[in-house]
Amino acid sequence: MAAVLSPPDALAIHEILALFAHVFDNNEVEDLGLVFTADVQVDVGAGPSQIYQGLTEFADFVRNVKTAAAPDHHTVNTSLTPQDDGSVHARSRYIGINPEGRLTSGEWLDVLVRTPQGWRISYRRSLPRTPRPAGIGVPTPRTADLWQATPVGES
Amino acid sequence: MADSLSVEDVLEIHELLARFGHVFDSRDAAGMTEVMTADGVSEGTIGAGYTVPGMRAIQEFTRRCPPDTPDHNTVGAIVFVDADGVVRARSRYIAPLVDGTVHAGDFFDILVRTPQGWRISYRISVPRRPVLPISPPPPEFFDAWRPRVGDLGVPREATAG
Numbered sequence: 572m573a574a575v576l577s578p579p580d581a582l583a584i585h586e587i588l589a590l591f592a593h594v595f596d597n598n599e600v601e602d603l604g605l606v607f608t609a610d611v612q613v614d615v616g617a618g619p620s621q622i623y624q625g626l627t628e629f630a631d632f633v634r635n636v637k638t639a640a641a642p643d644h645h646t647v648n649t650s651l652t653p654q655d656d657g658s659v660h661a662r663s664r665y666i667g668i669n670p671e672g673r674l675t676s677g678e679w680l681d682v683l684v685r686t687p688q689g690w691r692i693s694y695r696r697s698l699p700r701t702p703r704p705a706g707i708g709v710p711t712p713r714t715a716d717l718w719q720a721t722p723v724g725e726s
Numbered sequence: 727m728a729d730s731l732s733v734e735d736v737l738e739i740h741e742l743l744a745r746f747g748h749v750f751d752s753r754d755a756a757g758m759t760e761v762m763t764a765d766g767v768s769e770g771t772i773g774a775g776y777t778v779p780g781m782r783a784i785q786e787f788t789r790r791c792p793p794d795t796p797d798h799n800t801v802g803a804i805v806f807v808d809a810d811g812v813v814r815a816r817s818r819y820i821a822p823l824v825d826g827t828v829h830a831g832d833f834f835d836i837l838v839r840t841p842q843g844w845r846i847s848y849r850i851s852v853p854r855r856p857v858l859p860i861s862p863p864p865p866e867f868f869d870a871w872r873p874r875v876g877d878l879g880v881p882r883e884a885t886a887g
Contacts, residue, residue, distance in 0.1 A: 579733050579881035586878040589802040643855050645801045645818055668830045672856035689879030
């Protein structure tokens with residue numbers, strides 16, 4: 572039987588996904604623990620990804636790389652799929668707006684887990700989609716298959 | 727004062743924040759009573775900043791909005807009760823301009839429950855992208871809109887009835 576997510580849990584997860592941008596875009600490194608588990612893994616990029624292992628390593632990235640030139644992030648189009656192990660797969664899009672007012676966009680593939688403090692992101696894969704060269708399509712790694720609503724190979 | 731928010735409260739506040747964009751962007755001055763309190767205050771930080779105090783001034787401000795004022799599309803809303811029982815929301819707006827470029831920024835709100843439902847009693851709007859001249863309050867002013875452990879991500883109770 573497929574796992575079911577209650578409305579209060581779904582709302583709580585949407586809150587954490589919304590909180591991410593407020594914390595990350597403002598370099599509020601000390602609040603990253605409200606969004607991520609201590610052992611979070613964050614993979615950035617579609618090709619050979621940049622992997623951050625653990626909240627401390629990711630916080631260093633936020634502290635050192637986030638500058639006024641970075642885009643703000645807006646999370647939209649979130650789809651939640653509860654898993655049999657109690658975790659939840661979230662698939663969202665981000666719209667990035669840079670200081671010149673131009674857009675970037677991409678996908679976030681998240682795993683959320685229930686902790687004593689509430690829902691937290693334990694894994695995030697960040698996959699840029701635009702801007703990109705015309706005519707090549709969006710490069711998507713195989714791991715994205717895990718976030719398909721219907722497992723690959725089934726109909 | 728509010729000790730906690732139910733699922734219904736949070737959903738109603740999300741609805742309210744969305745409705746604000748529709749009402750204001752439609753220049754629906756009468757409709758502003760459905761989104762802000764009678765003594766509501768709306769502040770902006772763009773340029774030298776401005777304060778619009780009270781429903782009469784808010785309705786006049788809404789009516790007089792220039793035709794090219796960008797639309798307000800609200801995303802990323804979080805809603806929680808602070809240590810003093812004040813209900814606060816923090817969200818972002820994405821505002822498409824008439825030329826197809828985009829502006830975006832933060833909304834910091836205080837919400838109150840009235841007999842007619844939830845309303846915004848205070849809103850301050852802070853542009854973020856593109857980088858524009860702004861006159862915001864000092865950074866510590868916004869600390870009250872930073873949720874603490876347990877404020878978010880915790881399944882909320884549905885209220886009976």
